[in-house]
Amino acid sequence: MTPAPPPTPSPAPPLRGRTVVVTGASSGIGAAAARRFARAGARVVPVGRDPERTRALAAELGVEPLLVDAARLDDVRRLAGDLLERCDRIDVLANNAGGSSARRTETPDGHETTFQVNHLAPFLLTALLRERIEATPGARVVTTSSAANLLGRVDLDDLDSRRGRYRGFRVYATTKLENVLFTRALSRRLGGTATASCFHPGVVATRFARDSVVAGVLYRTPLRRVLAVTPEEGAEPLWRLAVRPDPETVDGAYLDRLAPGRVNRQADDVELAEQLWVRSAQLVGVPA
Template identity: 60%
Template sequence: MSDLVLRGRTVVVTGASSGIGAAAARRFTELGATVAVIGRSPQKTAAVAKTIGAESHVVDFSQLDDVRRLAEELLTRYPRIDVLANNAGGIFASRKESTDGHEMTFQVNYLAPFLLTNLLLDRLAQTPGGARVVNTASMDYRKGNLDLDDLDTTRNRYRWRSVYSTSKLATVIFTRELARRQQGTGVTASAFHPGVVASDVGRDSAINGALMRSWLGKALLSTPEQGAEPLVHLATTPDPVTIDGAYFHRLDREEPKNTQATDPALALRLWERSALLTGLSATNRG
């Protein structure tokens, strides 16, 4: 890959105040891109942005109104968006509800990125040469079980690993459906598993947090830089059409190993339900 391959291009990275997002933001800057560093913590997000000479933008994915505000801010600030990296996410040890009344894992990992992507779609479609949406998923999608009648986990017992897996399954389904809907527009979409990375994704769990910070965790887990490799790869692959709608396990393309991930009827219903839950009008539903 040549130096400054992203010169003149704009990359938006969510979850960039630490971990994979921060590492990816640094790499994109090294490749010449203008990077929008987006995170939840004003202090940490500003610190990352300062180190790479970028601008910081703060958002709380537990509030859909704040996602809408962020979208307006990005549209005002950046006349073109070449890559949208939906990387923000979280794991919650116990069931919590967002201010919008949704189960927190489902909203932070899926609904908020779904909304942000749709609000930026017109700008992405206007990008000369095409634009890319790259979604951070997880191999845990294989264990997910999407129940459209219980997206907020109100009927079934809350098991954090199962809920997390299902949110990542929704991400994979969303990626494939977005790619289908955007055919011919110049917008492509792909998703990836970054590896098991030492990051802040499990900050809500004392046990997960302790593992991430321990010497054992650091020895066994991938670094944020390693976790960012597939994100950068998908954002810079010469011909994005070849990876449109695809899921990658690290750097290897993988055919989905969950039958729900390839169900077109389920993908359509999930999209329509998500549009309703996020308040998107019929004209904004992709």
């Protein structure tokens, strides 16, 4: 009797030995992505604002969470210090946290809240972690942007939206355009030592933007169930960008879900991206 062949060993999880930092991991896309990274063998560091939800996710994954309030730049600096102490490598930094508001408010740092949470906070976190990211072979920075970038307009002289009537969705759209400009400027600065990409996750059925007048038409009505994708589907582009074997082909790119996406014409303005970078560095107190 011919002996049975030995069983084929299961392939190693694709992210075993890799460290993945996910901001906005309290719920939605961030939580879905963190779970998928953990299943793939990654050492996941979930970062969130909501203590109860972030700790619950971390307990589910068997890891320690980190908390941050992106509306406080000192909190972002503390987070960066905690990450540098905890992580000797950062293979993927997922800048996923974000927010939107129908009314203009200011953070304790004196910035318009949506601008700080969606742009200045991830800008500062990435800047403070950049050396560790560049020292990690094959590292990548992936930022959650939005197709709303098409409706934004960056005014370097009014980044905090102090002029004229405040339009919450327009401000949100502008910060998503700033995510694209940030990604492209970061890619140029990394120079191939690491890669940077951003993406639109689709219209995701989460609690996000529940206070936005425009987005609320979808997010707070039955239309959400018809047109929106699940958090797991929304996290798919983030997963793909984190594991693709050829990240250099999407370095500096903006994807709409899984394909090259349309961007605001300002996104192609290299000088604007550089000026926004310099201005942002000045606002958060890091070298440009």
